[in-house]
Amino acid sequence: MDRxxxxxxxxxxxxxxxxxxxxxxxxxxxxxxxxxxxxGLGFLFQTAFLSVRGHELGRCPITNLFxxxxxxxxxxxxIYLLVGPAYRLSLMGAFTAPVVLLLQGLxxxxxxxxxxxxxxxxxxxxxxxxxxxxxxxxxFALACIAGVMYLLQERQLKTHQLHSIFYHLPPLTNxxxxxxxxLWLGFALYTLGIASGFLTGHPLPRTQVVxxxxxxxxxxxxxxxxxxxxxxxxxxxxxxxxxxxxxLALLWGITxxxxxxxxx
Amino acid sequence: MNFFCIGLSHHTANVATREQxxxxxxxxxxxxxxxxxxxxxxxxxxRVEVYAVSNKRVSTDEITRCLVSETRRNLRxxxxxxxxYEDDRCVQHLFRVASGLDSMVVxxxxxxxxxxxxxxxxxxxxxxxxxLHRLFQRAFRVAKQVxxxxxxxxGAVSVGSVAVELAQRIFGKxxxxxxxVLGAGETSERTARAFVSRGVTDLRVSNRSFDxxxxxxxxxxxxxxxxxxxxxxxxxxxxLLTSTASETAxxxxxxxxxxxxxxxxxxxxxxxIAVPRDVDSDVNEMEGVYLYDIDSIRSVAEQSLAMRxxxxxxxxxxxxxxxxxxxxxxxxxxxxxxxxxxxxxxxETSLRTSGL
Numbered sequence: 001m002d003r004x005x006x007x008x009x010x011x012x013x014x015x016x017x018x019x020x021x022x023x024x025x026x027x028x029x030x031x032x033x034x035x036x037x038x039x040g041l042g043f044l045f046q047t048a049f050l051s052v053r054g055h056e057l058g059r060c061p062i063t064n065l066f067x068x069x070x071x072x073x074x075x076x077x078x079i080y081l082l083v084g085p086a087y088r089l090s091l092m093g094a095f096t097a098p099v100v101l102l103l104q105g106l107x108x109x110x111x112x113x114x115x116x117x118x119x120x121x122x123x124x125x126x127x128x129x130x131x132x133x134x135x136x137x138x139x140f141a142l143a144c145i146a147g148v149m150y151l152l153q154e155r156q157l158k159t160h161q162l163h164s165i166f167y168h169l170p171p172l173t174n175x176x177x178x179x180x181x182x183l184w185l186g187f188a189l190y191t192l193g194i195a196s197g198f199l200t201g202h203p204l205p206r207t208q209v210v211x212x213x214x215x216x217x218x219x220x221x222x223x224x225x226x227x228x229x230x231x232x233x234x235x236x237x238x239x240x241x242x243x244x245x246x247x248l249a250l251l252w253g254i255t256x257x258x259x260x261x262x263x264x
Numbered sequence: 265m266n267f268f269c270i271g272l273s274h275h276t277a278n279v280a281t282r283e284q285x286x287x288x289x290x291x292x293x294x295x296x297x298x299x300x301x302x303x304x305x306x307x308x309x310x311r312v313e314v315y316a317v318s319n320k321r322v323s324t325d326e327i328t329r330c331l332v333s334e335t336r337r338n339l340r341x342x343x344x345x346x347x348x349y350e351d352d353r354c355v356q357h358l359f360r361v362a363s364g365l366d367s368m369v370v371x372x373x374x375x376x377x378x379x380x381x382x383x384x385x386x387x388x389x390x391x392x393x394x395x396l397h398r399l400f401q402r403a404f405r406v407a408k409q410v411x412x413x414x415x416x417x418x419g420a421v422s423v424g425s426v427a428v429e430l431a432q433r434i435f436g437k438x439x440x441x442x443x444x445v446l447g448a449g450e451t452s453e454r455t456a457r458a459f460v461s462r463g464v465t466d467l468r469v470s471n472r473s474f475d476x477x478x479x480x481x482x483x484x485x486x487x488x489x490x491x492x493x494x495x496x497x498x499x500x501x502x503x504l505l506t507s508t509a510s511e512t513a514x515x516x517x518x519x520x521x522x523x524x525x526x527x528x529x530x531x532x533x534x535x536x537i538a539v540p541r542d543v544d545s546d547v548n549e550m551e552g553v554y555l556y557d558i559d560s561i562r563s564v565a566e567q568s569l570a571m572r573x574x575x576x577x578x579x580x581x582x583x584x585x586x587x588x589x590x591x592x593x594x595x596x597x598x599x600x601x602x603x604x605x606x607x608x609x610x611x612e613t614s615l616r617t618s619g620l
Contacts (some may be wrong), residue, residue: 023547087349093477158548167418171436174532229528232551 002056004051004107012042014029016097017144024165035093035173036084042079042100050074062134065255066113071131073103075138083182085248089227095145126200133193133212137251139186140219140244140252143179147240149202150175179240180226187219205257211250218243267395268318269354270327271313273304274368276345285312285331285344291382291391294330298322302393304386304400306361308378308433317395325346352591358399361585364416371416371572376407399422399590406586413582416509418576421570423451424458426561426568427535431503432462434533434554442501446470446494447508448480452539455505455598457483470494472508498523504534516544524550535561558583596619 016038049070053061062066083103107113154167156162169175194212197204222239225231231239273280286307294314295302303316314327324346349357357366362379363370383400386392392400411417420429428438435441443464445456448471456467467486470493471477477488489497498504498520508514515534524532534555536543541557548555558562 015468023474153433157430157554160556162419162561164415164418164571166433167415169433171432172434174436226529232528234551 002049002052005052006044006104006108009045010101010108011041012038012045013097013101014102016042016093017101020094020097032180033039035097036081039077039093039097040081040099043074043081046070046074046077046104059108059123060131062130064114064128065108065111065201065252066110066133068251068255069103069107071113071134072109072137072141073100074102075135076100077138077140078135079138079142079182080187083178092142092145092149093240095149096142096167099141099145119196123200123202125196126202129193129200130197132196134251136189136193137244137247139189140240140247141184143182143240144244146179146182147237150151150179151234151241154237172233175189176237179233179237183223183236183240187216187223188217208254208257211253215243215247215250218246265395266350267315267317267354267399268322268350269310269314269315269357270324270346270348271315272344272575273359273366275366276347279309281344281420282312283295283476285328289330290389291386291600292389295391296328297325302396302600304382304396305579306379306382308375311361311366313361315354315396316329317400348542352587355590356583356587357396357599358403358404360580361587362403363579363583364407365409365410365576365579365583367546369421370576371418372421373411373417374403378408380404395594399592402586406583409586410579410582414575414578416446417571418575418581419564420567421569423537423558423561423565424455424597426564427455427505427556428462429459430535430554430556430564431533434531437463439465441503442466442468442495443486443503443505444468444470444489444497444501445480445484445486445505446506446536446542447449448473448476448516449507452507453484453536454539455513456480456486458507459503460484460486464503468497470497495519495523499526499533502530502533504532504543506534506536507538508542510538510542511540513544514542515545515547517550520547520550520553523551528552537561612615 016035019034031158049062053067057063062071076096077100080092084092084096149169153166153172153175156166157172170178176251196217197209197212222231222243224234226236272285273585290306291303294300294305294316298314298316298318298615299320300318300324306313312331314331316322316327316519328344328346334589342474360366361414362376364373367375378462379400379440383392383396383599386396420426431438431441438459439461441464443466444458445452445467448469456469460467467482467484468489469477469480469484469486470489470491471480472491474488474490477491480486481488495515498515504515506514531552531554534543534547534553536555536557539558543555543557545555545557
């Protein structure tokens with residue numbers, strides 16, 4: 001039953017992607033309102049899925065890679081719905097929908113929805129740690145998407161080749177303001193996530209801790225370098241993409257090792 | 265009932281011909297002398313057009329005689345290239361004109377304002393009746409829809425507007441941007457004015473002749489900066505507009521590099537409209553610097569026009585739907601008017617009295 005909610009949600013994101021592609025091909029690039037509602041609807045079904053799954057498990061539904069991917073997709077959609085309209089970055093929906101679709105599509109297609117052989121007990125600190133970290137990943141994902149938009153806009157301005165999409169992308173300075181705010185938001189949440197990880201009452205695998213702290217340091221370095229004006233906005237945008245790629249790799253590693261050695 | 269459009273435009277007549285028919289008539293005069301029930305005269309630098317409604321057919325000649333001045337009325341053997349559109353083609357033509365599809369610069373929005381003025385003027389003089397009222401109100405709606413649903417009006421097509429549009433793509437609101445105008449020529453002045461009209465308040469002008477810099481600064485509401493100090497201004501400014509008569513490049517990567525280190529967090533937009541160029545082209549390779557010379561600005565303008573032209577098909581489709589719908593609504597009005605009299609419902613009254 002819960003999977004139906006997820007399938008409907010994925011169809012909503014697919015519709016947003018198809019709509020963007022069709023509009024782009026027709027060179028009538030005005031996908032923001034449609035995308036915003038499609039993503040909003042997709043988000044509602046994602047929430048329904050997570051809610052049903054959570055009731056079924058009796059805990060926050062982040063117990064395997066499948067659920068982690070869906071929760072991450074939900075976080076990305078959540079941050080987009082909060083940030084997109086606030087900073088007039090509605091076009092971000094055209095870039096957000098494919099990322100969410102990819103995450104959810106992968107979760108649905110890959111055989112990764114493997115239930116734990118033993119019933120996992122609820123641990124509020126562990127659930128808080130995992131969920132807040134995933135929401136932080138959502139903010140990093142949006143920073144990465146804004147980074148892609150920044151580089152796209154910057155490239156067109158540098159080469160003097162202005163395509164239709166150029167006129168729909170937000171101004172460079174607005175995009176960069178959004179990137180820094182998303183980085184700060186993600187960094188604050190991730191700091192909270194890492195700190196709460198030490199309160200779970202269970203010994204944490206050293207590799208995971210080192211990798212998580214390394215990622216935290218990477219984002220701290222990006223923000224500090226920006227603050228000290230050591231990095232130009234273009235490099236910060238590029239590092240956002242690199243940072244999120246590292247975050248995804250870490251997430252996969254943590255979930256994979258957690259499935260091998262589950263915390264009871 | 266006949267409704268038609270008679271006119272000439274940049275497509276059919278040169279400016280010398282167009283000016284012979286511009287400014288000699290009013291909509292009221294056409295109603296009076298042209299035996300029309302309703303008339304509206306649309307005169308712009310690119311067109312002179314009469315939209316009219318009559319009970320019997322009015323010839324093109326009758327209308328053109330109203331348009332031409334008394335002194336030229338006796339000219340013989342003169343056949344000006346007037347076009348005539350009737351019924352659905354007249355509706356389609358007006359919708360295309362209002363949407364900027366028939367303009368010299370496709371998608372320009374000035375024509376909509378001119379059409380609104382012409383409508384207002386004709387309405388005030390009593391020359392517009394229920395039919396032209398409906399036709400023009402629909403035309404304004406169609407124009408708005410075309411602009412909203414297509415990219416027909418996107419992209420700038422002149423030096424000043426391209427510079428301003430690019431600046432907005434980089435900085436967003438220009439109210440907090442600092443602009444330095446280097447060189448006090450005519451194009452500089454026009455572009456500086458375009459920046460001021462978009463909210464720039466901190467505008468500095470520098471020129472070899474300080475008096476000329478002061479003069480331009482006063483004219484555009486900025487302040488003059490001595491020519492020797494202009495390079496140091498690059499630490500603070502966001503936009504540099506340069507058009508001096510210098511034979512060599514005034515700004516090179518070597519000069520700019522130390523200043524850029526202090527302003528790594530802020531982009532620098534340089535518009536170099538001088539020929540020969542004032543800014544070394546290698547400056548564009550520097551991080552955070554966006555350099556546009558006159559050729560690249562022209563290229564952007566051409567890209568904008570090409571993009572607008574690509575939107576024409578989408579705009580035509582919107583117009584076509586509206587033409588069909590408008591003609592249908594008029595036909596329904598006519599058939600209702602032809603039926604035996606019954607108590608009119610609210611909203612039908614004006615249509616009935618107009619005979620539609």
